[in-house]
Amino acid sequence: MNQATAQRRHREKLLFLMFAGAIGIVFLVYGGYQLIAFMDSTAFCGVLCHKVMYPEYTVYQVSPHSRVSCAECHVGSGADYLVRSKVTGIPLVFVTLADTYDRPIPTPVENLRPARETCEQCHRPEKFTGDIIRIHTTYLPDEKNTKKVDTRALRVGGGEFAVARDIHWHIGAKVWYLPLDKSRQEIGWVGVEGSNGQLIEYADPKRTAELTSQRIQDEKRLMDCMDCHNRATHIFRSPEELIDTALTQGKIDSSLPFIKKLGLDALDPPNSSLSEAIAKVEAIKSYYQASYAQLYQEKKAAIDAAVVELKEIARLTTFPDMNVSWQTYRDNISHQESPGCFRCHGKLVETTGVQTGKAIDADCKSCHYSLALP
Ligand code: HEC
Ligand code: HEC
Ligand code: HEC
Ligand code: HEC
Ligand code: HEC
CATH class of the missing domain: 1.10.3820.10 (Di-heme elbow motif domain)
Incomplete structure (x- = not known):
């Protein structure tokens, strides 16, 4: 070559x-x-x-x-x-x-x-104003599935820094806090930063020994949407809430005697497998056949539809492989099932400023009030 x-x-x-x-x-x-x-x-x-x-x-x-x-x-x-x-x-x-x-x-x-x-790609609470009305419809676990309607106006508010008001005030303002545990359920210290950079501070009087200024400096967090809306999308509703919703939507016929109670008995407490939950729901048909024979003939379609819906509710509440149920994750948006707002409100007291010793406001009407609808 x-x-x-x-x-x-x-x-x-x-x-x-x-x-x-x-x-x-x-x-x-x-x-x-x-x-x-x-x-x-x-x-x-x-x-x-x-x-x-x-x-x-x-x-x-x-x-x-x-x-x-x-x-x-x-x-x-x-x-x-x-x-x-x-x-x-x-x-x-x-x-x-x-x-x-x-x-x-x-x-x-x-x-x-x-x-x-x-x-904030999609929501701007700074631009919100006023109150929003939430209508909660619930049913008792009795023969008639007795309906109860509770209407509450929530002072959601909003607005930018100086004019921020009500519930969304926390993001118009600059609110720092110190969580004392990993799940942020125990809050020991809060500092509200004024426009001049000065802090109005609040502390849990029972935890003062843990609140060193070094720890506050190193571990404090700025409050944001997730501190209240931590369950914005992974909302694990209980069978009770899901059955109430299905009754309101008519997916479960509320004229079926004891249907709420039967659904709850099948699904709460959580079952150890989805097939177990489904078998219990399926057994509701035999219950009606045995205890309400005539109604079973007349309302067979409604009973079948209720069973289909309850199976869907079983699917939305039964996660044994991951040890997850509606009780697993704390929702911070309220104060009933978990401390939520009351991690600070009514618990921490002011330590600086003009109102030393005063607890963060826990007056019911500051956050919501009930409305009587016609
Ligand atoms: C890509 C757009 C988008 C993003 C990002 C987004 N959302 Fe939403 N969000 C929506 C839409 C659209 C709705 C209304 C859905 C409806 O009415 O069915 C909604 C509804 C809501 C609601 C009302 C729920 C209800 O039950 O009425 C809350 C609260 C909320 N979002 C909070 C958040 C929070 C907190 C975040 C950040 C973790 C977030 N969103 C991120 C689009 C978005
Ligand atoms: C101090 C707690 C708190 C913080 C912080 C907070 N929110 Fe809210 N927000 C609420 C409460 C309480 C409601 C009314 C209850 C509900 O919708 O379940 C609400 C309602 C909403 C709604 C529904 C409004 C409607 O008309 O249905 C949206 C959207 C929302 N917040 C978005 C946000 C976003 C985005 C942030 C962060 C920039 C944020 N929120 C920060 C407590 C908070
Ligand atoms: C609207 C915003 C939003 C969307 C969309 C979203 N997540 Fe999340 N996710 C969150 C928030 C908020 C948390 C809780 C964060 C916290 O508490 O720190 C979370 C937590 C989680 C967790 C931790 C366990 C738990 O339940 O807290 C997993 C796993 C997860 N998300 C998976 C997913 C998957 C998979 C998808 C899509 C199918 C998804 N997420 C869509 C906002 C979202
Ligand atoms: C990390 C602590 C913390 C948490 C959690 C918290 N707040 Fe607050 N909140 C404060 C502080 C501090 C103030 C201001 C001091 C005061 O009003 O006594 C405040 C003020 C408010 C105000 C009055 C705002 C105004 O108009 O001046 C409302 C309403 C309110 N919070 C609602 C809520 C609701 C609803 C929740 C739960 C969803 C919540 N807060 C959770 C710390 C907190
Ligand atoms: C710091 C604000 C705040 C204060 C103070 C407060 N609440 Fe609430 N409360 C809330 C929020 C936020 C919710 C959730 C509302 C929603 O999403 O529909 C709620 C929900 C409730 C619920 C309904 C729970 C449910 O699942 O239907 C009841 C009952 C209630 N509050 C009673 C009270 C009473 C009584 C007081 C006075 C001792 C009080 N609250 C003080 C913020 C507050």
């Missing part, structure tokens, strides 16, 4: 390698992009992580945010969040494969994207 041929072959090889390399890079970039897009898709979270996150995915699908993708809240857009979430997401994939993940998945999520950036 002469030198010219060798050189030509060498050049060809080099060209081929460059060409292959370029194609490879294109594929890599495209493939990588596809992979990243796929990892961000709701299908990836919901289906691949089906086993781990099926409780969150199931209740998400029937929540007000069912059309907002997982990534929109958990990842966000922009290279910085992409890198961060993929890096922190990798260990999750490994523990999923190795089957060593926590059951239930612990909350709060440490690396959730800042709420102000996520939620």
